[in-house]
Amino acid sequence: MLVGLMLLFTAIVLLNQWSQKESMSSSVPMTPPAAKQGMLDWSNLYTDQEESIPLDGEWEFYWRQLLEPTDFQAAHTPVSNLVELPAPWTNYSDNSGGFLSSEGYATYRLRILLPQELSEGAHPLALYPKSIASAYRIWINGHLVGGNGIVGTNRISETPKSYPEVVYFQPRTDWNEIIIQVSNFSQRNAGIWQHIELGSADSISWTRILHVSAQSGIVGIFGVMALYYAFVFWNRKKETSALLYSLLCMAVGVRTVVLGESTALYLLPRLPWEWAVKAEYISVAMTALLLILFINREYPAEAVRQVSVVSGVILPGCILLFLMTPAHVYTYLLTPFTWGVLFPALLYTLYIYLRSATKRRKGAVSSMIGFLFFMAFALNDMLFYTVHLPTEDMLSIGLLVFLLTQAYNLSSRFSRALHESEQLSLQLQETNQHLEQIIEERTRSLRRTNAELQEANQKMSDAELFRTRLLSNISHELSTPITSIKGFAKALRDGIITADAPKYVNRIYTRSVMLERMIHDLIDLTKLETHQVQFRMQNVYVIPFMQELFLKYETDVQANGIQYIMDLPAGSDLLTTGSEDWLVQLDPIRMEQVLSNLISNALRFTSPAGIIHVNLRLTEAPETEKGWMACICVKDTGVGILPEWQERIFERFEQASPPSVQDEHKGSGLGLAICKEIMHYHHGDIGVSSKPGSGSEFCFRLPAWKGRLSPHDKP
Incomplete structure (x- = not known):
């Protein structure tokens, strides 16, 4: 296995070296010459401007000297050594035959004669030094073009900072001069120990970006x-x-x-x-x-x-x-x-x-x-x-x-783990298959029985609620008229009442009729409150429907000597501007029950020569789902209702009858409560506006919208 590891490692090294040679050969059709004696002559070398070239070979090296371009223009130029790059300067020997210390500072210099297609190009070139330890400055053609950190002559004056950087410059047609000052007092590696690549500014920039992205x-x-x-x-x-x-x-x-x-x-x-x-x-x-x-x-x-x-x-x-x-x-x-x-x-x-x-x-x-x-x-x-x-x-x-x-x-x-789980599941399924069938059959039977029991229990619960509320209402609310009837009957039986006997007999009859009406209303209201009433809702055109209802009561109202006025918006702009008619959803029988109750109340409390005004209007209601409401109002000129009674009259057994109203005109006190429950089922509401002595106006509202009845909606 160790032999295999070494063979694998050798293959990786050879592959890396081969790839480097391939990249160099692909970028330069002819092998580029290495630098000799601090000079690199590429004037006769053709190169693709999209590729980069490594600046390897012999560079001028000035140990413990930080030289600038002006130092090489003097009459006496410094004496240099020649070193091979890339390599850390710890690989270089000193005058005594030993190796240089990693701590120190030096100057590198290289002069390049570029090919014509690079030196005369309109675009700038770039250098890509991958790693120079540990601080450096770069001059090209006399201009300071880049660097990292602060170059110093000791550890105090140096600020290390070394990472790959791209520096740009404009090439010259003759010799181009590269001067790099390097100092290192911060780490083991020192100097230019990795390749420096030269190429066009675009290619070098893209190389750097691709490397960072990768x-x-x-x-x-x-x-x-x-x-x-x-x-x-x-x-x-x-x-x-x-x-x-x-x-x-x-x-x-x-x-x-x-x-x-x-x-x-x-x-x-x-x-x-x-x-x-x-x-x-x-x-x-x-x-x-x-x-x-x-x-x-x-x-x-x-x-x-x-x-x-x-x-x-x-x-x-x-x-x-x-x-x-x-x-x-x-x-x-x-x-x-x-x-x-x-x-x-x-x-x-x-x-x-x-x-x-x-x-x-x-x-x-x-x-x-x-x-x-x-x-x-x-x-x-x-x-x-x-x-x-x-x-x-x-x-x-x-x-x-x-x-x-x-x-x-x-x-x-x-x-x-999944395969083992599937195998165990299969075995368990085979083992319990018979048991699962039995359980499934018993479960179905239990479900059927449970459903029947729930249905029966619901019916019993509804019946019990209906019975309880009905008995409670009867025992609580019918005691007064029954007591009155018993009193009048006992007085007649004992001869206490003799002269006005027909009058009291008539009162007994009136109380009995009111008692009968109250019992029917109690049953009706209890059914509504316990949700035992089936509503047959349907979409109807509200205007003809209400008009038909209004006309049903015209004869009865006029027979009492009361003026009856209907106000329907059949000719208003609201109804004639569109091609659609106004629709509401309601139970026709229950809605007639509401209107009948309101008209009956108006007749009961309006004296002859009075007026009952029935009105239908359509109003916008943005807060509702449909956006419109059909508002039906019954207004009379009767005795009116005190303000403190206007909310209470919609509760059961609440009446606002003045003392002047005779017993035979009094109701059961349940009609408006029934109307309120019916309007609740229709997602509507009902209310009253009244002033004592000026009559009352009862209004109920239904959600309305424009539309046409579909064939299955039409009666």
């Missing part, structure tokens, strides 16, 4: 995966491995966003460089710690407890060291940290996967394959950041493959 997309994937596994743990606290995996994705996401294209510094330019480096190192240590905890949680039988204890001490100690010390201290520990802590953690994880695969644990083989990819890319990053391998940062790709294998294991686990 890195942001990868970080977004890690963030989504972290959030998903966090929700898995939130909904099922037993899934500790889901929490560990969520934190693992988060740690690698943090590392990705501060490395490579340094998207965090690109999007947050005010983020301190020191904290970005701390985030890089802490996230790597957290990744190793979470990886060990995750693998131990997934395969506890194969885990080695001593490794967990040791890693639980060393890795948190490293995190504390990175957090408490500055970058110029802990970055020098990268090599021992990489090969003494991270690499053993990877080997331990591989060992656990090998043992679990040997014991045929579920999902162990696929997880091990994914981890091999992850480990190969992790080894690539270790060698790349220790400047042993000229590749790129690719750990996020390896982790993505690892995530896919874990997703596959998770889906396999759910599929197996």
